[in-house]
Amino acid sequence: xxxxxxxxxxxxGVGKTxxxxxxxxxxxxxGKRVLLIDSDPxxxxxxxxxxxxxxxxxxxxxxxTGSKRIERIIRRTDVxxxxxxxxxxxxxxxxxxxxxxxxRETVLRRALEPVKQRYDYIFIDCPPSLSLLTLNALVAxxxxxxxxxCEYYALEGISMLLRTFNMVKNSLNPSLEIEGIxxxxxxxxxxxxxxxxxxxxxxxxxxxxxxxxPRNVTLAEAPSxxxxxxxxxxxxxxxxxxxxxxxEIIGR
Numbered sequence: 001x002x003x004x005x006x007x008x009x010x011x012x013g014v015g016k017t018x019x020x021x022x023x024x025x026x027x028x029x030x031g032k033r034v035l036l037i038d039s040d041p042x043x044x045x046x047x048x049x050x051x052x053x054x055x056x057x058x059x060x061x062x063x064x065t066g067s068k069r070i071e072r073i074i075r076r077t078d079v080x081x082x083x084x085x086x087x088x089x090x091x092x093x094x095x096x097x098x099x100x101x102x103x104r105e106t107v108l109r110r111a112l113e114p115v116k117q118r119y120d121y122i123f124i125d126c127p128p129s130l131s132l133l134t135l136n137a138l139v140a141x142x143x144x145x146x147x148x149x150c151e152y153y154a155l156e157g158i159s160m161l162l163r164t165f166n167m168v169k170n171s172l173n174p175s176l177e178i179e180g181i182x183x184x185x186x187x188x189x190x191x192x193x194x195x196x197x198x199x200x201x202x203x204x205x206x207x208x209x210x211x212x213x214p215r216n217v218t219l220a221e222a223p224s225x226x227x228x229x230x231x232x233x234x235x236x237x238x239x240x241x242x243x244x245x246x247x248e249i250i251g252r
Contacts, residue, residue, distance in 0.1 A: 002035065002119035004112065005179050006141040009148060010164070011157030012128035015184035017044045018219055019147045020125035022238070025228035026246035028082040032120040035074065036084045039108075039137055040127040041091040046084065049077045050226025053088040060087045063111050064094035070111050079228060083119075091133070098132045105132070105172055109140035130164055138168040143179030147213075148200075150186055150193035178204075182245070184213040211245040214238065 007020045017040065024036045038045035039060060043053035058073035063085070074083050098104040108124075116122065123145075124137040138144065144165055148154045158181075169176045181204055187193055201208050213219075219238035222229040229239045 002033075002116045002122045003143065004116070004122045004124070004141045005143045005145050006124045006126055006134075006137040007145045007147065008124075008126040008134060008137065008161065009146055009157060010128060010130055010134075010161050011148075011154065014149045014154065014157075015147045015182075015213060015219075016128065017048060017125055018223070019145070019182055019184060019213070019242075020123050021045055021048045021223075022219070022228050022230070022242040023245055023249070024082055024121070024123050025079045025230050026242040027121055027249070028079050029230055029243065030246050030250060032081065032250070033118060034082045035115070035119045035122045036082065037108075037122065037124045037137075038085060038087040039091070039124050039133050041087060041089050041133075042127070043086065043088040043091075044223070045125045046086040046088065047226065048223040049079075049082075049084055049228070051075070051077075051084070051086055053086060056086045056088060058086075059090065060085050061090040061094050064091075064107055065097050070115055074115065079231065095132050098136075105135050105139050108136040112140055134164075135168065135172075138165070138176060139173045141173070141176060143177050145179045145182060147182045147184045149184055150190075150196040152192065152196075154196065155199070178207055180249075181208045182211075182213065183208065185215045186212045187215045209245060209248055211241060211248050213241045213245070216241075 024034045028034045046053040058068050062068035126134045126137045214237050216238035218233045218236035222232040
């Protein structure tokens with residue numbers, strides 16, 4: 001049965017989509033079966049895997065509106081063992097469709113049930129906001145993975161996210177746990193980055209992954225080529241860090 005992890009942070013620009021794509025691809029490279037769900041209307045996980053988000057036949061929007069079953073919208077990627085449910089700007093309309101429905105927070109959880117056994121890991125790339133899309137992801141998830149950049153405002157962002165986490169855990173998904181906090185875009189030469197990292201490790205202990213994702217130009221370049229970093233340049237620091245993270249997660 002696939003472990004479902006929401007990759008979320010209400011603050012944008014923290015490497016959320018980069019982490020969802022590259023962790024999924026790295027776990028697939030380790031022999032695991034992975035499904036990545038693009039739950040952001042920007043569709044960056046979709047385009048980052050080389051899929052034309054303007055011309056997709058079946059997307060997460062179709063799942064939320066009930067026009068297609070989940071089996072019909074899962075598609076293969078160029079990474080063996082990594083599959084994806086794509087999205088594009090149409091997904092904004094799903095919020096309107098959901099708002100008047102009974103059980104609107106549990107649509108994704110119920111839809112995933114028929115396919116969970118196919119995968120070892122299922123990742124949901126959430127939008128950088130508290131919306132019905134994010135709420136559905138958190139209700140469907142077993143764990144929450146929080147990517148965060150080591151800067152002052154990141155600490156404010158994580159406090160807001162933890163309030164959301166506690167609300168969902170207390171009212172909608174009692175089994176939801178914090179899977180881990182992932183430090184991204186790390187530059188050890190910057191004093192503040194080291195201070196924030198130390199503060200996170202003091203407060204959250206082993207919930208903070210040992211693996212740290214460095215600031216790396218290859219990670220920034222890979223999406224424009226429609227490839228995970230391990231397919232773009234497997235020898236780069238960025239690729240090595242996500243492969244190391246995949247091993248750490250498997251080890252846990």
